[in-house]
Amino acid sequence: MGNAIDILLVLLVLTDLVLLGSSRLRNAIRIVALQGLALGLLPLLAHGRGRLWPAILLGAGSAVLKGFVFPALLRRALRETRASREIEPFVGYIASLLLGVGALALSFGFGARLPLPWAAPSPWMVPAGLFSVWTGLFLIVARRKAITQVLGYVVMENGIFALGMVLVEAMPLLVELGVLLDIFVAVFVMGIIVFHINREFDHIDSDQLEALREGAP
Amino acid sequence: MIWALVFLPLASALASVxxxxxxxxxAMLVATAAAHSALTxxxxxxxxxxxxxxxxxxxAAGRLFLGISSLLFLAVSVYVAHSLGRESRGRQTEEDTGAVFVNAPEAVFTACLLMFLSTMTLVVASRHLGLLWVAVEATTLATAPLIYFHRQPSSLEATWKYLLVCSVGxxxxxxxxxxxxxxxxxxDGSGGTLLAPDLVARAAQLRAPWLKAAFVFLLVGYGTKMGLVPMHTWLPDAHSEAPSPVSALLSGALxxxxxxxxxxxxxxxxxAGLGxxxxxxxxxxxxxxxGVAAAFLxxxxxYKRMLAYSSVEHMGVLALGAGLGGVALYGAMLHAVNHSAVKAGLFLLAGNFLAAYRTKSIARVGGGARRLPASGLLWLLGLFAITGAPPFGTFASEFTILKAAFAQGRTAVAVVALAALAIAFAGMSKAFLGMSLGRAPEGETSAPEREAASAVWPALALLAVSLVLGLWIPHGLQAVLVQAAHLLGGGAP
Structure with a gap:
């Protein structure tokens, strides 16, 4: 079991790095979906004694939402926009990657030094989770588009989800499901607002064109 | 009983769609608010x-905050029932920015308001920190569409900022x-709990370093939502762009x-001894x-941004009172009641000014006391209530906190706090006096207008609450305040 968890966590770190260097929105959405699917397996592998069904419920719910529902929502929002599909970063891709590698090293340093009272299911879990939280925050502040910020939010939640697996024994399922529901609604509302942002700004552009035409003699 | 308080607004939110x-x-909105207050x-x-x-x-703490939220919602719902009527249906123009916009559907707006009440009730009634988290995030989601009621770019930007900053926080x-x-x-990793009373009971066995780290994250996280500097960036935008009654609820209750x-x-x-x-x-x-809010004030x-920064300032007062502990925590509890009542009242009055003058600019509003006799006069009274002048309740609560700071020997803290309050007073009185008593701007009429009772009475009632609390605190409220202060690790005079 330990090996499978490690592989998933390596996948989490790798997808984060790919996201930092990715320039296409469509690609980024696909990578976040893949990340969500991989994380859905995590509760199944990390669950404790007698908590198989809750783990299945949580894992399946998380995988369906993050792997299928969110990407569909975001793709829909993307389709409506006539803006370019480039990500338009504030911080360049190479710089982002370099910063990411630095953050990864820090996460490992911190994770190794953190005196957890009990052994996590995998020594990678805390560093990978922390790195994902960092990547999410970085994407939110260093990318220009609203849709990339939503992706950053999802990546950050993925990191918190991975960190939460350390506590899989102690967190009540109801809370985990409540968290999942909140994130679902949050991304749903964000998706709607992204849709409005696209429409509103298209709308304004066309309005201004109209106003100019009226003003011309 | 508590579930009734949570589900009643939820059911009526569904019905309102x-x-x-x-x-x-x-009518149903007001009836639901009244029923909620009765149950409370x-x-x-x-x-x-x-x-x-x-x-x-x-x-006790839950009862106190539930009482504030429920009362505020009742007053605001009466106002909303009126102010929705004066919103125009078709395309309208925002005079400050020149944007053309339409309103969100009224049914959705009402449903979100009621969902907000429901989630807020769940927040104050949660004894489980996980449930509390779920409920606080739910309040963010219920209020985001409220801020975007006037569908114009600036509101959209404010909503986006609010949603993203608060969700990350x-x-x-x-x-x-x-x-x-x-x-x-x-x-061995078992036996962890998030039940607040259990945690308090077992506090001596908690691992101190982890608890400290947890507090820092919780303070930054919920502090974002509370509007503490430097996590307050969303607050002035959201409060100035939201419809006035929504700003009243955001500031006073959320x-x-x-x-x-x-x-x-x-x-x-x-x-756990980490107080x-x-x-x-x-x-x-x-x-x-x-300090930061005073500089902006x-x-x-x-004027709506001014009220928003004033909320940041008063949240600072609450955090200061809670941080000083002892009697100051009691002062903070009392101040929470006072600030909520006064600030909600002021936002409702700001809504009346906005409806009459069609602008949020302080410089372009003048002679309010003549044109809007009731709102203009209440606006002046509100100045004294919000800046903590006697005989209003805010004076009593701020005085309690500052006196406790002096009594604890933290003179420097008290002096800095006093300086901030004084700067805020100076800044706000300039704006308030100009708006109420100053000369009417060019092209604006100063002929008195008839004001609807439901636009004035809610604000009057809220300001009256603070006035009464400054003179006399009812026995029942005093008991709850004292219990809450003791429960949260403080003391009472």
Whole structure:
């Protein structure tokens, strides 16, 4: 079991790095979906004694939402926009990657030094989770588009989800499901607002064109 | 009982989407608010028993904040029923920015308001920190569409900022919850808990370093929602762009709910003997918020933003009071009641000014006391209420906090706080006096207008609450304030 968890966590770190260097929105959405699917397996592998069904419920719910529902929502929002599909970063891709590698090293340093009272299911879990939280925050502040910020939010939640697996024994399922529901609604509302942002700004552009035409003699 | 308080607004939110008639929907909004207040009143008179392991239950602090939220919602719902009627249906132009926009459907707006009440009730009734987190995030989601009621670019920007900043902040609070589980679990990873009363009872066995880290995350997370500097960036935008009654609820009720989350974490730290650590952090953030907000208040140009910064300042006062501890915590509880009533009243009056003058600019409003006799006069009274002048309740509560600071020998803290309050007073009085008594701007009429009773009475009632509390605190309220202060690790005079 330990090996499978490690592989998933390596996948989490790798997808984060790919996201930092990715320039296409469509690609980024696909990578976040893949990340969500991989994380859905995590509760199944990390669950404790007698908590198989809750783990299945949580894992399946998380995988369906993050792997299928969110990407569909975001793709829909993307389709409506006539803006370019480039990500338009504030911080360049190479710089982002370099910063990411630095953050990864820090996460490992911190994770190794953190005196957890009990052994996590995998020594990678805390560093990978922390790195994902960092990547999410970085994407939110260093990318220009609203849709990339939503992706950053999802990546950050993925990191918190991975960190939460350390506590899989102690967190009540109801809370985990409540968290999942909140994130679902949050991304749903964000998706709607992204849709409005696209429409509103298209709308304004066309309005201004109209106003100019009226003003011309 | 508590579930009735949560589900009643939820059911009526569903109903409001289905009801076609605006008139019936508005009546239902007010009726639901009245029923919610009545149920809350029953909870105050005969507190429902709480089972030891229950996730929801009303302790003294919960009752206090539920009382504030419910009363505020009642006043605001009466105002909303009126102000929705004066919103125009078709395309309209925002005069400050020149944007053309339409309103969101009224049914959705009402449904979100009611969902907001429901989630807010869940926040104050949560004894389980995980449930509290879920409920606080739910309040963010219920209020985001309210801010975007006037569908124009600036509101959209404010909504986006609010949603993103608060969601990220709240996500950090979730990490704080995880750390609390780590702090409370036994060595094999089992037995962790998030039930606040259990955590307080077992405080001596909690792992101190983890608890400290948890408090920092919870403070930053819920502090974002509460509007503490430097996490307050969303607040002035959201409060100035939201419709005035929504701003009233955001400032008066929602910020308090987030404060309650911090207080719960603080009480666990205090029980574990880390009260100095958490108290110092709280007081530090409080002073910083007061100072920064005072600087912005001195140069305010938009009166809704001014009220928003004033909320940041008063959240600073609350954090300072809670951080100082002892009698100051009692002062903070009292101040929460006073600030909520006054600020909500002022936002409702600001809505009347906005409806009459069509602008949020302080410079372009003048002679309010002549043109809007009732609102203009109340606006002047509100100046004294919000800046903590006697005989208003805000004076009593701020005085209690500052006196406690002096009594604890923290003279420097008290002096800085006093300076911030004085700067805020100077800045706000300039704006308030100009708007009420100053000369009417060119092209604006100063002929008196008839004001609808439902646009004035809610604000009058809220300001009256603060006036009464400055002169006399009813026995029942005093008992709850004292109990809440003791429960959260403070003392009472």
């Amino acid at each position: 289905l009801i076609r008639s605006d008139r019936i929907r508005r 009143g029953i909870c105050w008179i005969a507190p429902p028993a709480v089972a030891p392991g229950a996730w929801v239950g009303l302790d 709240i996500a950090l609070a979730l990490l704080g919850n995880f750390l609390i589980v780590v702090a409370s679990a036994s060595a 910020l308090n709910c987030a404060f309650l989350g911090i207080l719960r974490a603080h009480s666990i730290c205090a029980a 100095d650590f958490s108290g110092t952090l709280l007081a530090g953030f409080g002073l910083l918020s007061m 001195a140069n305010a140009t938009d």
